[in-house]
Amino acid sequence: MFAVMKTGGKQYKVQSGDTLRVEKLAADAGEKVQFNEILMLGGNTVVVGAPLVDGAAVQAEVIDQVKGDKVITFVKRRRKHSSKRTRGHRQQLTLLRVTEILAEGAGATGVKAAVGAGSVAAAAPAPEAAAKPAAKAAAAEGADDLKTLSGVGPALEKKLHEAGVTTFAQIAAWTEADIAEMDEKLSFKGRIEREGWVDQAKDLISK
Incomplete structure (x- = not known):
């Protein structure tokens, strides 16, 4: 069975045992998280959500918090002769291993929902x-x-x-x-x- 899930504004096609990197989550290495935004389930029977598949989820174990490959950006300022700068950026990511795909019963598992690091900061103001x-x-x-x-x-x-x-x-x-x-x-x-x-x-x- 495979699932198409959504997190961090991106979609991922995953199967049990897959390892993938997603936008940084508020979770520590070794924690188990659950993705509840499932757009499609595949296997013997294909189920397409409208827009989400009711009761479906993907569970995964956090392996580590990592950084992506360095991306080089070149900025040239408009109307500023000889004014330019090159700088690098490394996106913060979470490395996961998919442990289970649930076709139903997502709400009764007790596993905490996967939440982006930025969302937690917004939800818990000073x-x-x-x-x-x-x-x-x-x-x-x-x-x-x-x-x-x-x-x-x-x-x-x-x-x-x-x-x-x-x-x-x-x-x-x-x-x-x-x-x-x-x-x-x-x-x-x-x-x-x-x-x-x-x-x-x-x-x-x-x-």
């Missing part, structure tokens, strides 16, 4: 998180118009505000690590450097 909306609203009163930056529209400006970025001075002070972190938060990898936000912010402050 105690002071409740006070953040008021703080952001107060900060917004003295905020700069971030839409002045190339490539920033109302939706992206809102995301920046939610991340606590409200002024050009903050952007002008970003380090490479800050840029990499913000790329992840905004889900627009490379845009900050491609549009030259840091240089634009510095120019706007100096005016």
